[in-house]
Amino acid sequence: MDGSSLYDRDFYAWANEQAALLRAGKLDAADIEHIAEEIESMGKTEKRELVSRLRVLLHHLLKWAHQPARCGNSWGLSVANSRDEIETHLRDNPSLKSKLDESIADAYRLARRDAAAETGFDEAVFPAECPWGFAGMMDEAFWPEG
Template structure:
C-alpha cells in the first residue's frame, strides 16, 4: 500500500482506507497512519471541549467583572456554550473523565482572554476557576 498517499492526498487516502476496511482487506490497510488519524480524532474532540469551555468561562468572567457591559450577545453566547458543551459531552461521554483537566486549561485561557478583551489586569481575575462545574453549566447561574 502506498502510504505516501496519506501525505499527498489525504482525502483520497481516507476514502481508500475506508474502502479497504469495508472490503475486509485488512492486510492492505495503512495501519500506522490510520491509527494516528483515529487518535487525532479523539484529540480533536477534547480540544473542542476545551475551546467551548474557554468561551463559556471568558463570557462568565466578562459578565461578572464588567456588569455595565452585559448584553444579550454575552447572554446568548453563555447559553449557547452551555448547550453545546452538554451536547458534546452527551455525544462523547468518555470526555467527562477529562473535565477537571479541561476546566483547568480552559479557565487559564479564558482568564488571559478576559484580561485582553476587558483591558483589566489579569490579576483582577481569580487564578483558579471560581465556579463549580454545576454552576458553570447551570442555566440559572449568572455570576454577580
C-alpha cells in the same frame, strides 16, 4: 511518481481507500499505522473542541462577574449558546466527561487571559483558578456576581 505515499499526496483519496479496505476486511492491505494516528488525532480534536467551547463560556462568565454594568443580551446569548454546545458535545462524546477537570483548567487559563485583554483589567483581578464548578457554570440559572 515521486515515491511519496497516497497518505502524503492525497489524504482524501487515502482515507476513502482505507475505509474501503477496512470494510472489505482486508486488514493486511490497510495502512494500520496511519489509521491509528488519524484516530488518535480525531480524539485530540474532540478534546480541543471541548476546551474551546469551555473557554468561550468561561470568558463571558468572567466578564459578567467583573463588568456587571456591561452585561447585555449578546453576552447572555453567548453564555446560553456555549452551555448548549458543551452539553451537546459531551452527549456526543461522553468519555470526555473524564477529562472535564483538565479541560476546565486549560480553558480557564485561556479565558482568564482573554477576559483581561478584553476588559483592560490586570489578569490578577481574576481568580487564578476557575471559581466555578462544572455543574454551576452549566446551570442556566447561574449568573456570577462580582
